[in-house]
Amino acid sequence: xxxxxxxxxxxxxxxxxxxxxxxxxxxxxxxxxxxxxxxxxxxxxxxxxxxxxxxxxxxxxxxxxxxxxxxxxxxxxxxxxxxxxxxxxxxxxxxxxxxxxxxxxxxxxxxxxxxxxxxxxxxxxxxxxxxxxxxxxxxxxxxxxxxxxxxxxxxxxxxxxxxxxxxxxxxxxxxxxxxxxxxxxxxxxxxxxxxxxxxxxxxxxxxxxxxxxxxxxxxxxxxxxxx
Numbered sequence: 001x002x003x004x005x006x007x008x009x010x011x012x013x014x015x016x017x018x019x020x021x022x023x024x025x026x027x028x029x030x031x032x033x034x035x036x037x038x039x040x041x042x043x044x045x046x047x048x049x050x051x052x053x054x055x056x057x058x059x060x061x062x063x064x065x066x067x068x069x070x071x072x073x074x075x076x077x078x079x080x081x082x083x084x085x086x087x088x089x090x091x092x093x094x095x096x097x098x099x100x101x102x103x104x105x106x107x108x109x110x111x112x113x114x115x116x117x118x119x120x121x122x123x124x125x126x127x128x129x130x131x132x133x134x135x136x137x138x139x140x141x142x143x144x145x146x147x148x149x150x151x152x153x154x155x156x157x158x159x160x161x162x163x164x165x166x167x168x169x170x171x172x173x174x175x176x177x178x179x180x181x182x183x184x185x186x187x188x189x190x191x192x193x194x195x196x197x198x199x200x201x202x203x204x205x206x207x208x209x210x211x212x213x214x215x216x217x218x219x220x221x222x223x224x225x226x227x
Contacts, residue, residue, distance in 0.1 A: 023150060027186075030184065042148065042152070043145050044145065046144050053127050053133040056125075058121075059116075062114065064171065072170040073170060073182065076162040077102045099200055109184075111183040112181075113183060116134075116176055118176055139181075154187060157185075159183070159184060162182060
């Protein structure tokens with residue numbers, strides 16, 4: 001019998017949780033239907049439950065509402081996307097051109113997620129040697145939001161092909177804020193548990209074993225290199 005005093009999660013809940021992770025997909029094709037303020041408030045509340053280094057809570061969410069700002073962000077995406085396309089050749093270029101990499105034109109809710117690089121909260125605990133843990137904390141909040149949104153049938157797309165400095169300037173972000181993510185949020189046109197990058201032939205998932213190592217392996221490899 002377990003002596004834990006916290007909640008006990010059933011096998012059924014575990015299965016549902018794994019199903020949620022499987023169906024959490026990066027969404028690019030959105031319906032124009034609005035997301036209710038209640039739903040947006042809920043997923044932002046869940047996002048704010050994320051762990052953070054030193055309890056610093058460095059995430060800053062900006063709801064991008066004006067068409068002027070959205071248009072500027074979209075222009076930043078188009079410029080960066082064209083530059084990225086020019087770096088590919090042959091079939092890879094064709095595949096890249098076929099990918100839907102932004103939902104900015106349609107997504108009813110758009111959030112710019114920043115990290116406060118020097119928050120007073122937390123008094124610097126845990127980040128003296130690894131200040132990047134502030135950004136990692138923000139990513140934890142984003143993932144919380146993503147899962148909470150998916151539970152309610154709401155899709156999230158993370159747009160990373162843009163110029164963070166121009167987006168920050170467009171939104172009037174303070175100098176101490178660093179852009180971590182630009183999120184498009186809304187109801188998906190179609191739901192699937194397979195990433196679009198797989199269905200379009202860009203990149204399939206590889207075996208889990210290819211990403212797990214032991215220190216014995218790594219140190220052994222290091223010895224071979226030095227030898």
